[in-house]
Amino acid sequence: MTIQIATVEEAAAYLERLVAGENPDDFSLTGEMDVLHIMIDGAKYHSSVPGELARGLWQYQEQIYAAASLALHGSRDIRKLTADERDALELVFEVKAGCSDFKASIGKLIEKIGESIVTMDNATKKKIILCIAGLLVAGYMGQAGIAATAEVYKDSNKKEQVVLVEAERTKQFEIFAKAMSGNKVVDSFKEASVEGGKAIVRAAGDAQEIEIGRTNLDQDDIHALNSRSPKARSESEVLDLDFRIFQVNVRNEGTMKYVLAGPGTGEFVATMDESQFSGDDLTKVLSAVQERKRVRLEVVIARANGVIRSAQITQVF
Structure with a gap:
């Protein structure tokens, strides 16, 4: 029987079973777990894609290409990807009216990555696929992207809120980040999610709100991320x-x-x-x-x- 995994919670629960040594029935990704969702809300972002945001989205796509190239060819050099591979890995976003609300299926991307790890045992392959999908659709940006920005707020109430709200989200994300810790393919997609997310935040620095998967950033969060020196990453x-x-x-x-x-x-x-x-x-x-x-x-x-x-x-x- 094929298990339908439709939410981040279901994916995390399945992954925890794998980490515990179980090997549950095969799964298919549906619903939330098949969609990369990015929403930008602000005066400039009503059913439009300004040039700067387009560059941010392209930088996100490049991060995905680089991570996939490592999985497929052992190198993050995206020039190694064939035209067919690029087509399978391309994120095709649908834009919702009223704001810049982007949704793209990751089904073809996940299928292509799965083809590169056919020699692995079934449980390990499942872990890798779930980790990659979970990190992408949940909008993993890590402590580097969210909770660490609490330092920017010093002793304000905002600092307290960022740390506490992110704590619960971090528990969930870290299931995906930890399950295959040290696996170069998963680590590469983790980096892609973090750096791609930051590229979008930089590109839409004047937005009122940004959502990347389940990561929600308000104006203070956006400013904090964009104010931090790259040297202090x-x-x-x-x-x-x-x-x-x-x-x-x-x-x-x-x-x-x-x-x-x-x-x-x-x-x-x-x-x-x-x-x-x-x-x-x-x-x-x-x-x-x-x-x-x-x-x-x-x-x-x-x-x-x-x-x-x-x-x-x-x-x-």
Whole structure:
């Protein structure tokens, strides 16, 4: 029986089964999982595509070509793609009236990538396909693209909102980002999603709102992303380590701020939304503080120039 996977949640659940060692029935991607959705809202973007936005969309397409070229030919050099391959990998957007609302099926793209990994075992192939589709249709931009921009807001309420809202989204995205961590094809599509998304944000810098998959950016977010120096570019990373907790502060109701240190990390500040954790998880953390012992945590961090700029505790073991 073929399982229909229509949402990011369904894809993440299926992927978690694969990571756990199961090999569920084959799947087909439908609904949300078959569509790359980009929406630009603003005075200049009513059923039109200004030249700058067209360049941004083309830069996104080039990122997809480069990632696919790595999968098909072992190199990100897009000149290696044949005309037929480019045709299969091209994102053909339909534009909705009233704003620049673009939707493109990724079915042909996914099928072409699947052809390049036929020699792999079935479970690994499924992981790769789901990871690539999930990263693209969910609009993965990583901590580098969203949560790390909280640094731009310094101590404002906006900073707090960005970190907390993105925490839940990050948990979902990181399932896709982590499942095949180290796989060069998945990593290449992860980079394509991040850099392609940034290209669109740069191109539509005067927009009121931008949606890329499930990533929603308002004017403050857009300004923050476009204000950050390329030299200070952050990269997301997931740490699974035994940490010591040196300091605890309450940021607001239900949100804690900890000073952590793990092997080789030095001390850094991480936030934790207690509403997302069980009572047992919170007890483990509290015991680690009181007894000054290590506790194993999963922490999503963003680095810039080698320095941890933001961090979110996403799991307690």
